[in-house]
Amino acid sequence: MPDAPADLTDAYKTAFRGHPAGVAVITAEGPDGPTGLTASSVASVAVDPPVLVFSLSTNSGSAGVVLGAPVFVVHLVDSHGVALAKRFASTGSPAADDPIWGTLPSGDRYLPGAATALRCRPLSTTPIGSSTVVVAEVLDIVVGLGHGEPLVYHNREFHSLTDRSRLS
Amino acid sequence: MPDAPADLTDAYKTAFRGHPAGVAVITAEGPDGPTGLTASSVASVAVDPPVLVFSLSTNSGSAGVVLGAPVFVVHLVDSHGVALAKRFASTGSPAADDPIWGTLPSGDRYLPGAATALRCRPLSTTPIGSSTVVVAEVLDIVVGLGHGEPLVYHNREFHSLTDRSRLS
Numbered sequence: 411m412p413d414a415p416a417d418l419t420d421a422y423k424t425a426f427r428g429h430p431a432g433v434a435v436i437t438a439e440g441p442d443g444p445t446g447l448t449a450s451s452v453a454s455v456a457v458d459p460p461v462l463v464f465s466l467s468t469n470s471g472s473a474g475v476v477l478g479a480p481v482f483v484v485h486l487v488d489s490h491g492v493a494l495a496k497r498f499a500s501t502g503s504p505a506a507d508d509p510i511w512g513t514l515p516s517g518d519r520y521l522p523g524a525a526t527a528l529r530c531r532p533l534s535t536t537p538i539g540s541s542t543v544v545v546a547e548v549l550d551i552v553v554g555l556g557h558g559e560p561l562v563y564h565n566r567e568f569h570s571l572t573d574r575s576r577l578s
Numbered sequence: 579m580p581d582a583p584a585d586l587t588d589a590y591k592t593a594f595r596g597h598p599a600g601v602a603v604i605t606a607e608g609p610d611g612p613t614g615l616t617a618s619s620v621a622s623v624a625v626d627p628p629v630l631v632f633s634l635s636t637n638s639g640s641a642g643v644v645l646g647a648p649v650f651v652v653h654l655v656d657s658h659g660v661a662l663a664k665r666f667a668s669t670g671s672p673a674a675d676d677p678i679w680g681t682l683p684s685g686d687r688y689l690p691g692a693a694t695a696l697r698c699r700p701l702s703t704t705p706i707g708s709s710t711v712v713v714a715e716v717l718d719i720v721v722g723l724g725h726g727e728p729l730v731y732h733n734r735e736f737h738s739l740t741d742r743s744r745l746s
Binding site: 414418419421422423424425426428429430431432434450451452453454455456457458459460461462463464465467486488489492525526528533534536538539540541543545548550551553560561562564565567568569570571572574575576577 | 592
């Protein structure tokens with residue numbers, strides 16, 4: 411595909427900067443220990459069997475680990491997990507012995523501070539330029555104990571949903 | 579893939595019901611005139627060239643028209659477009675001469691009441707059970723005049739984001 415004109419790219423970036431999204435942290439086991447990244451593109455595709463989709467904008471660092479892993483964990487994050495979302499949006503992941511990590515019954519590491527952990531295996535990874543679309547089947551689900559407010563990412567800021575944000 | 583156990587499917591539905599998402603209306607020209615559907619799975623994949631992804635949970639009705647169309651329009655909807663989102667979440671689309679429709683410079687019909695209209699061509703459509711993942715390139719963008727609040731769909735209700743919903 412040819413490069414897009416600058417004005418189209420700019421309009422596209424502006425459009426999606428204004429498009430709100432839920433927040434997820436995706437973790438996987440790499441050669442140097444567990445790693446993860448924050449993603450705002452996780453969506454459900456199908457329910458039986460449960461299949462989700464997300465995209466990664468690079469294939470290096472934590473994204474490369476997720477793309478190469480036979481199993482990874484997609485965490486849906488609520489307002490109690492804002493610190494997790496911020497932590498995994500920055501470079502460098504917590505060390506393997508950091509108490510941020512827990513262990514699933516399967517033995518895979520996960521983040522008990524997230525609202526929900528979905529252990530997944532990739533069904534397909536489709537490169538689109540330097541990005542990749544990942545379709546994954548959910549193998550099992552661990553629901554966290556805490557219940558925060560729904561968390562939304564919009565224009566580089568976090569919002570939470572409450573009765574006051576609801577439209578009649 | 580084998581069917582998922584009922585408790586996994588239930589946990590999965592509950593998890594994504596609680597995962598907030600932005601709102602989009604996708605329209606295309608069918609044999610019986612223009613049609614459309616409301617989707618909460620639209621996400622950006624890449625910016626240069628601009629590519630987005632969404633999924634459809636069926637291939638009949640309006641979804642079938644979108645899946646068969648050489649060109650369709652993805653509208654990102656804000657709080658001024660709640661009525662659009664509700665209208666296209668129900669069965670049956672507005673007639674071709676309904677004033678809800680406008681015409682893009684390309685000649686394609688679109689919804690001027692949406693915040694942004696992205697005219698797209700499909701790059702790939704991947705069936706997952708009875709659902710389909712669509713990856714599409716954005717050809718051009720029309721930005722609407724009005725500026726509502728960002729609109730979020732969560733647990734079958736609409737919310738808007740404001741200064742009050744922002745987390746410090």
